[in-house]
Amino acid sequence: MISKSSRTVTGYIVLVLISTLLLTGCWDRHEIQDRSFVLAVAVDLADEGLEHSTKLETFAQGGTPKPLRLSLQVLALAPQTRGENKPSKTYVISNTGRSMHEMLRDANGQNSKPLWFEHIQSIIISEAAVRKFGLTPLIDLFRRDAEVRWRTKVYITPQDARQFLDFVPPTGEAGGIFMSNISRQEKDLHIAGTNTDLGATSVRLDNKTDVVLPAIELSGKQIKVNAMAVFKKDKFVEYWDEYTIKGAKLLLGIEKAALIAFQCPLHPDETVVFEMFQQDTTVTPHIEGEQISFTVDIAMRGNISEISCSGEHDATDKTFMDKSEALFAQEVQRNIEHSLRVMQNAGVDDAGFGRNLKAYEPKTWAKIKDRWDEVFPTIPLTTHVRVSIQNTGEHK
Amino acid sequence: MFDRTPIEVVILSFLVVCTYGAVQDLGTIIRMAQWLLFLSAPPMAALLLLSMINIQFINFFPIWPVNIVGIVKGAIYSWPYYWGYEVLLILLPSINRRTTNLVAAMASSFLFKISLMLLALISTIGSMTVEGVKNIIYPTLLAVRGIELPGTFIERLDNYLLLSWIPFGYITIVIWIYIASVTWCQYFGYKDHRPFALIFSVVIYIASMSLHDFSIYLNMVETSRLLGFGFSVLIIPAAYVVVRWKRGRCKDDK
Numbered sequence: 001m002i003s004k005s006s007r008t009v010t011g012y013i014v015l016v017l018i019s020t021l022l023l024t025g026c027w028d029r030h031e032i033q034d035r036s037f038v039l040a041v042a043v044d045l046a047d048e049g050l051e052h053s054t055k056l057e058t059f060a061q062g063g064t065p066k067p068l069r070l071s072l073q074v075l076a077l078a079p080q081t082r083g084e085n086k087p088s089k090t091y092v093i094s095n096t097g098r099s100m101h102e103m104l105r106d107a108n109g110q111n112s113k114p115l116w117f118e119h120i121q122s123i124i125i126s127e128a129a130v131r132k133f134g135l136t137p138l139i140d141l142f143r144r145d146a147e148v149r150w151r152t153k154v155y156i157t158p159q160d161a162r163q164f165l166d167f168v169p170p171t172g173e174a175g176g177i178f179m180s181n182i183s184r185q186e187k188d189l190h191i192a193g194t195n196t197d198l199g200a201t202s203v204r205l206d207n208k209t210d211v212v213l214p215a216i217e218l219s220g221k222q223i224k225v226n227a228m229a230v231f232k233k234d235k236f237v238e239y240w241d242e243y244t245i246k247g248a249k250l251l252l253g254i255e256k257a258a259l260i261a262f263q264c265p266l267h268p269d270e271t272v273v274f275e276m277f278q279q280d281t282t283v284t285p286h287i288e289g290e291q292i293s294f295t296v297d298i299a300m301r302g303n304i305s306e307i308s309c310s311g312e313h314d315a316t317d318k319t320f321m322d323k324s325e326a327l328f329a330q331e332v333q334r335n336i337e338h339s340l341r342v343m344q345n346a347g348v349d350d351a352g353f354g355r356n357l358k359a360y361e362p363k364t365w366a367k368i369k370d371r372w373d374e375v376f377p378t379i380p381l382t383t384h385v386r387v388s389i390q391n392t393g394e395h396k
Numbered sequence: 397m398f399d400r401t402p403i404e405v406v407i408l409s410f411l412v413v414c415t416y417g418a419v420q421d422l423g424t425i426i427r428m429a430q431w432l433l434f435l436s437a438p439p440m441a442a443l444l445l446l447s448m449i450n451i452q453f454i455n456f457f458p459i460w461p462v463n464i465v466g467i468v469k470g471a472i473y474s475w476p477y478y479w480g481y482e483v484l485l486i487l488l489p490s491i492n493r494r495t496t497n498l499v500a501a502m503a504s505s506f507l508f509k510i511s512l513m514l515l516a517l518i519s520t521i522g523s524m525t526v527e528g529v530k531n532i533i534y535p536t537l538l539a540v541r542g543i544e545l546p547g548t549f550i551e552r553l554d555n556y557l558l559l560s561w562i563p564f565g566y567i568t569i570v571i572w573i574y575i576a577s578v579t580w581c582q583y584f585g586y587k588d589h590r591p592f593a594l595i596f597s598v599v600i601y602i603a604s605m606s607l608h609d610f611s612i613y614l615n616m617v618e619t620s621r622l623l624g625f626g627f628s629v630l631i632i633p634a635a636y637v638v639v640r641w642k643r644g645r646c647k648d649d650k
């Protein structure tokens with residue numbers, strides 16, 4: 001005789017088993033092997049990179065002009081056997097048009113699987129394209145699309161952007177991932193890898209502030225992120241070199257591991273290098289009547305990392321240390337003043353002075369925000385730098 | 397999320413589960429709310445805390461705008477963040493007063509809600525600035541999407557935020573349907589609230605289907621925003637004054 005409780009338990013088990021028939025999977029699923037992962041995107045003017053054009057890389061669009069070329073680096077998924085470590089394979093498909101979304105959609109006609117944009121690592125835009133269209137329209141789709149990651153790296157290149165998608169990294173990584181990872185090594189770069197990705201750029205555009213993006217160049221089989229492309233709002237202005245960017249990062253207090261070098265006063269052909277590993281920066285606005293000025297106080301700590309004339313010096317000597325600290329501080333000050341001069345000449349407020357005024361002197365900001373472009377180039381900066389050498393490495 | 401599923405199926409399946417919850421008695425709903433709270437709140441709070449790695453303190457300044465009208469405008473504009481708290485005022489009288497301190501329950505409810513909202517505010521404004529947040533449809537999701545932990549495989553955490561958010565949405569709708577049903581049931585002199593729960597679920601389905609046009613949805617948001625703000629600045633203070641006045645009268649009568 002089966003008891004009532006046993007019947008209840010059996011009933012529940014049967015119910016659970018039957019319910020599993022309804023839980024066999026989601027019809028909205030997308031299997032990995034049924035997708036084509038786009039890892040990098042390149043945007044050019046359509047008349048650039050003609051060597052890649054074919055008559056299929058375009059589509060009917062009611063006779064409207066097709067001024068842009070959109071190229072996609074797609075990961076070629078291939079099964080690997082256990083222990084095998086083949087380099088990633090990618091291929092490139094390309095299209096011309098005006099609307100990014102139409103070009104992307106039409107590019108599906110060149111591929112056997114739906115293109116998937118959730119794993120885009122790098123967006124490379126040619127200088128010619130941003131000069132003609134501005135930055136906002138070229139990244140609008142990527143800001144709007146829920147699939148695209150907020151930390152996707154955006155690069156500007158003075159060259160044809162499409163060729164970067166053909167680049168095969170020596171590490172075996174896919175090109176899009178390789179390029180993206182370059183900007184992630186924030187400690188080893190004199191360019192600004194952080195706060196310049198898609199999310200940060202989107203926020204800057206929303207705030208109507210000036211934008212800087214890392215610039216990338218390709219030469220033969222090498223690529224290098226070596227400068228910053230500077231925008232007035234979303235209009236391309238110019239490139240800034242590594243020295244200028246280093247000064248800007250020191251001024252903003254976002255430098256993680258700068259190298260500061262000075263010429264040895266006793267041996268003019270030799271160099272002494274300081275590796276900063278900690279920076280504490282305070283930027284303070286001052287308002288006196290109509291005059292706005294800023295002071296920046298920087299305290300930095302680090303080690304002496306190289307003395308090319310080390311045979312002539314004792315790095316642990318107090319006099320040498322004190323003199324070095326003063327010379328490093330002077331160099332930081334010179335670097336910052338150089339960067340501010342470049343910014344003011346370009347009229348691009350990458351120093352964040354406008355943001356600082358808005359935050360800490362909102363009444364003054366409310367008065368001058370409409371003529372900030374005129375005010376910014378006239379703002380004086382007083383710099384105070386204190387350098388503390390913590391160590392000299394493992395050698396005197 | 398469900399791009400191949402007809403929207404009617406998504407709405408109906410969620411609504412069926414919500415209605416099933418709403419036809420239960422209050423004790424069951426409260427237990428369910430307790431379970432879901434402990435299931436959802438920790439991961440949500442953890443994700444919001446994790447998003448703090450992206451905040452910049454300068455984004456919070458100036459804390460007070462130069463133009464004070466901006467605060468009032470901002471309060472009305474940000475009202476959708478606080479939708480639903482008014483249910484607490486209706487739920488609280490139902491608390492078992494023999495075992496629960498009403499003031500403590502109410503205070504902790506508001507404290508919890510304020511903490512979560514404050515965390516979301518710090519996370520979004522701190523990482524995306526005020527102007528950025530104003531331009532983003534789902535700022536909390538994007539703040540969490542921006543989390544990138546170097547050297548880890550952890551990414552796209554917004555999916556997990558969404559997963560922890562769904563139980564909150566579920567229990568909110570259950571309580572709405574339940575409270576509306578019980579109110580109508582008592583108003584019309586019935587004992588069983590369940591038929592009203594079924595009727596309200598149909599109303600919600602029709603409303604959901606009608607609001608699929610974004611423009612109509614925005615109108616609804618605007619109306620709700622004003623109603624919600626009016627509820628807080630007019631109805632709640634008025635109710636407080638009336639209760640105080642009535643209490644005073646009762647004392648005088650004694």
